[in-house]
Amino acid sequence: MAQCNVELRLGQPITCRSRLTPQHKISGRGVTTPAGRKRLITGPGMDPTVYPFLLAPGPDCIHAMPSSWRLGSGDSVDQLEHNPLSVGGRVELDFPLPTYKVIVSSADLSMPAVVRHDNPLAFHAAAAPVIARNEVEGVALEVSIAGFVRNPPKPGVLHYLATVNENGCEGAACIYGGEVVALGASDPDAARSFAHDLATLKPIITGVLGMASPCGAFLDAWTELHGGSHRIGKHFRQHLLHDILPVAIPAGVPRVAEVGDLAGLLEAQGEIDAEGGWPSHSDREERTLRAIEKMRYWVWDNDGPVSYAAFTPALRPVARIAPVATPREKRGKGYATALTAALVHSLREAKYESIVLATHIDAPIPNAIYARIGFRPTTESFRFVIVPPDTPPGLVRR
Numbered sequence: 001m002a003q004c005n006v007e008l009r010l011g012q013p014i015t016c017r018s019r020l021t022p023q024h025k026i027s028g029r030g031v032t033t034p035a036g037r038k039r040l041i042t043g044p045g046m047d048p049t050v051y052p053f054l055l056a057p058g059p060d061c062i063h064a065m066p067s068s069w070r071l072g073s074g075d076s077v078d079q080l081e082h083n084p085l086s087v088g089g090r091v092e093l094d095f096p097l098p099t100y101k102v103i104v105s106s107a108d109l110s111m112p113a114v115v116r117h118d119n120p121l122a123f124h125a126a127a128a129p130v131i132a133r134n135e136v137e138g139v140a141l142e143v144s145i146a147g148f149v150r151n152p153p154k155p156g157v158l159h160y161l162a163t164v165n166e167n168g169c170e171g172a173a174c175i176y177g178g179e180v181v182a183l184g185a186s187d188p189d190a191a192r193s194f195a196h197d198l199a200t201l202k203p204i205i206t207g208v209l210g211m212a213s214p215c216g217a218f219l220d221a222w223t224e225l226h227g228g229s230h231r232i233g234k235h236f237r238q239h240l241l242h243d244i245l246p247v248a249i250p251a252g253v254p255r256v257a258e259v260g261d262l263a264g265l266l267e268a269q270g271e272i273d274a275e276g277g278w279p280s281h282s283d284r285e286e287r288t289l290r291a292i293e294k295m296r297y298w299v300w301d302n303d304g305p306v307s308y309a310a311f312t313p314a315l316r317p318v319a320r321i322a323p324v325a326t327p328r329e330k331r332g333k334g335y336a337t338a339l340t341a342a343l344v345h346s347l348r349e350a351k352y353e354s355i356v357l358a359t360h361i362d363a364p365i366p367n368a369i370y371a372r373i374g375f376r377p378t379t380e381s382f383r384f385v386i387v388p389p390d391t392p393p394g395l396v397r398r
Helices: 120-126 128-133 135-150 188-199 212-226 259-276 284-293 335-349 364-373
Strands: 002-005 013-015 025-028 039-041 053-055 068-071 090-096 099-105 159-166 169-176 180-184 207-210 229-241 253-256 297-301 305-313 318-325 354-360 375-387
Touching: 120 128, 120 135, 120 159, 120 169, 128 135, 128 169, 135 159, 135 169, 135 180, 135 229, 135 305, 135 318, 135 354, 135 375, 159 188, 169 188, 180 188, 180 212, 188 212, 207 212, 212 229, 212 375, 229 364, 253 335, 259 284, 259 297, 259 305, 259 318, 284 297, 297 335, 305 335, 318 335, 335 354, 335 364, 354 364, 364 375
Parallel strands: 002 090, 180 207, 318 354
Antiparallel strands: 013 068, 025 099, 039 053, 090 099, 159 169, 169 180, 207 375, 229 354, 229 375, 253 297, 297 305, 305 318
């Protein structure tokens, strides 16, 4: 086995020119920075999908590494250049000051390539295999895509559209108007690639949303790269509308919401968000008003609004129902049940093919309400909260 012994000095380029390829396996053994912190090597001119490298403790650190890098200021590491060779092989690198030992081989264990998309319609086409594999998760992703088309993100607001489609590995990742990555039913290997790709953008990511396996793979990679931890924030049950069933009709009538309903609607939404631990949004009023103007909010009116429900359509005739909110003092009278039933009747009459919604898995009343209307549970999904390292317990987001 070839060896390369290098004294690790601040600012000194370290180039390994023996049998390295652009993609290879790295097994780290007690690998750490001088301060014991994990650092990602990245920088200008690098393809972040192919050339990230992590200094991390533990026996099974598997990533890709560029062939040329240097130690930056303090205990951080910055990528400045890369000249990978085309010859495959195996190299052991032993850095004595401080001691690092990294085994590099050209085994084909590289992460699948990530393709970023600027055009949401191109993303929609590339994400088609992931959308098709799970109807409910697919509709949720399509609704987000429609948001990109109808209301493009404002300058400076984090957004991300990316896909993986390589050797049978498929995935789609989306960030729209927030700090949460939606992965849907992506493959775990694709989710790992998204974590590495996003790390090169240095975003603030507070959570990940989707099915358990891709979320777990993303979080494992993300915490390896950045440290910290994660926990379950929400556990959802996804529902798909089948046949619409008859429900009891309380006093009042359903109608499309008007601008004059905005204040009461925001108050009811605020109550639901507070009860569910959802964060407040600075643009909530703007987004709600826009939805009212597009006739996507309905109310049950009994001498004034007593319950509210909304839907968000995708670019084709499928839709997600959310939110559904009833003020505390009006609950228990069947208003939300009747209103949601009226709304899905209207959508079916408008030829919507798939109508979905999500509930908290431990919320017996909403789960029972939607079953009475004709929704049937399908899969479960999660929203995980990412906890950065050194975060005081009282500042952990839900």
